[in-house]
Amino acid sequence: MPVWFKRQLRRAYYQKDRYQIRLLNQCWFFYNKKNTALKENP
Numbered sequence: 001m002p003v004w005f006k007r008q009l010r011r012a013y014y015q016k017d018r019y020q021i022r023l024l025n026q027c028w029f030f031y032n033k034k035n036t037a038l039k040e041n042p
Contacts, residue, residue, distance in 0.1 A: 001028070 005028065012020035 005024070009021070009024050011017075012024060
């Protein structure tokens with residue numbers, strides 16, 4: 001997980017910003033799914 005992403009996630013949790021947490025979570029799972037698919041099927 002990139003440092004900038006961790007920082008944004010930490011800030012969202014600290015501020016209890018549910019919308020931002022949900023958005024970052026969706027982005028992370030989308031990114032992760034894309035990367036694993038690319039690694040498995042180059």
